[in-house]
Amino acid sequence: MEDELLIYVDGKFCPRSEAKVSVYDHGLLYGDGIFEGIRAYGGVVFKLKEHIDRLYGSAHTIMLDIPLTKKEMIQAVLKTLKKNKLKDAYIRLVVTRGIGDLGLDPRKCSKPTIIIITHPMIALHGTEAKEKGATTLIAWVKRDPVDATSHEIKSLNYLNSILAKLEANVAGVDEAICLDKVGFVCEGVAENIFIVKEDEISTPPVSTGALPGITRNRVMMLAEMMKYRVAERNITPNELFNADEVFFTGTAAEIVPVREVNKRVIGDGKPGPITKRLMREFNRIVRDPKEGTKIA
Numbered sequence: 001m002e003d004e005l006l007i008y009v010d011g012k013f014c015p016r017s018e019a020k021v022s023v024y025d026h027g028l029l030y031g032d033g034i035f036e037g038i039r040a041y042g043g044v045v046f047k048l049k050e051h052i053d054r055l056y057g058s059a060h061t062i063m064l065d066i067p068l069t070k071k072e073m074i075q076a077v078l079k080t081l082k083k084n085k086l087k088d089a090y091i092r093l094v095v096t097r098g099i100g101d102l103g104l105d106p107r108k109c110s111k112p113t114i115i116i117i118t119h120p121m122i123a124l125h126g127t128e129a130k131e132k133g134a135t136t137l138i139a140w141v142k143r144d145p146v147d148a149t150s151h152e153i154k155s156l157n158y159l160n161s162i163l164a165k166l167e168a169n170v171a172g173v174d175e176a177i178c179l180d181k182v183g184f185v186c187e188g189v190a191e192n193i194f195i196v197k198e199d200e201i202s203t204p205p206v207s208t209g210a211l212p213g214i215t216r217n218r219v220m221m222l223a224e225m226m227k228y229r230v231a232e233r234n235i236t237p238n239e240l241f242n243a244d245e246v247f248f249t250g251t252a253a254e255i256v257p258v259r260e261v262n263k264r265v266i267g268d269g270k271p272g273p274i275t276k277r278l279m280r281e282f283n284r285i286v287r288d289p290k291e292g293t294k295i296a
């Protein structure tokens, strides 16, 4: 089944084994490109318009003209899902600067490469992390600041996150947490982070270099609807260690409780009641056609 998946490359559908890009593509040579990770649940692509808006925002910042309108891009995503008969899927949308030469000047690239991969859903965090909570560490590598290759731009430069992930892997924990240059908590490697303390739910501001996550946004709205106090504010590592609850949010991760940070147990070491309530609510809304775009 997976070998038969069709991949969209520049308007054509190719079998997975034939879906290739040039070794002169600047996405490969220089990480010069952008992407989105999107999910479909039961035939509804969750927040597709928001992901497309963010993609075009990233493109605007890196001065990359995507040769499709937003509407055409949405149609291309839906068509790829339909071709593959997928209703529950992970979607990777990549736009690179395209084929150039060995110099980095983007003017050498005349046409962006557009890739849409759709895949049956894969779990980013195992069910054990979801049920019992993830173990984490604070990584040595600092999140790129907003005046550098910030993660606000969802670019193909993910080495900053990969360095943190490597450290988590080597230490045998589930996930890494990055701080900003000042030392405030920023985010996970591909997830935003929240803490709960005495009924206040807080998450770091985008000024720490965190991605303005689409899941983060929706979870903040959910928490407000549930009448919790919600704050976007700087969080210190000490506050993280002493939070009642900590959790990650992200497209692939959804909501994942955190039970340990650098061997400090969070709360009573189990997913907390507010995290569990938000997980239940989030699971309920993702299939709602009002929350996204229907495939059919």
Ligand code: PXG
Pocket (backbone or CB within 6 Å): 036, 037, 038, 151, 161, 187, 188, 189, 190, 191, 192, 210, 211, 212, 213, 214, 215, 216, 249, 250, 251, 252
């Ligand atoms: N921070 C970073 C650095 C991310 O890359 C998030 C936060 C969460 O944002 P959303 O909008 O998804 O709530 C991300 C998301 C992947 C993958 O396969 C990465 C992301 C999303 C989906 C898949 O690596 N990053």
